[in-house]
Amino acid sequence: MGASGWGYYVPYQEDLDGALQELRERTFRGGDYFWAREGDGVPPRARRPRPSTEEEMWADEWQQHSGTHSILDVFRVQREDEEPEICAVQPVTVEEARRATGTDRLTRAHVPALENLARERGYGRCAVLHGADGRPEEIYFWGWSGD
Incomplete structure (x- = not known):
């Protein structure tokens, strides 16, 4: 990104x-942040709803690598x-x-x-x-x- x-x-x-x-x-x-598991470039099988907590968000490996910008x-x-x-x-x-x-x-x-x-x-x-x-x-x- x-x-x-x-x-x-x-x-x-x-x-x-x-x-x-x-x-x-x-x-x-x-x-108001980038969620790595949504968007046009994410394969349907990898898409996830936005997390309900920051801990859940940061536990996602894709998010750890991309950050939230x-x-x-x-x-x-x-x-x-x-x-x-x-x-x-x-x-x-x-x-x-x-x-x-x-x-x-x-x-x-x-x-x-x-x-x-x-x-x-x-x-x-x-x-x-x-x-x-x-x-x-x-x-x-x-x-x-x-x-």
Whole structure:
């Protein structure tokens, strides 16, 4: 299938991992992901209905190999002091924000300048975005999935 990028905006909350988990749950429940067992290229004998749980989805070997091409392919937000880890989300650091945009008070207008910070397949990033009043307003999650 190839690589695919994804990006999501969610309302701000201090707990970045909590925001990620809520987004993952909403994405799964909404069916907004690639399910490897459906579609024109899947032989009829291999087709399966969408799973009812993430555990069931990830237990499927076809899904394990293809991924979901969505936020479901990342599982946690890392701390700033951790090395980048596959299938995880790394917050944008103050230094990265300043280098990419000239400021550490990011807004939606800065998103295009930030997107290059997620370059490798299987890795995600996130950034807190601020409103016109300077307060945190949203979290932007983005990254790349795929083979």
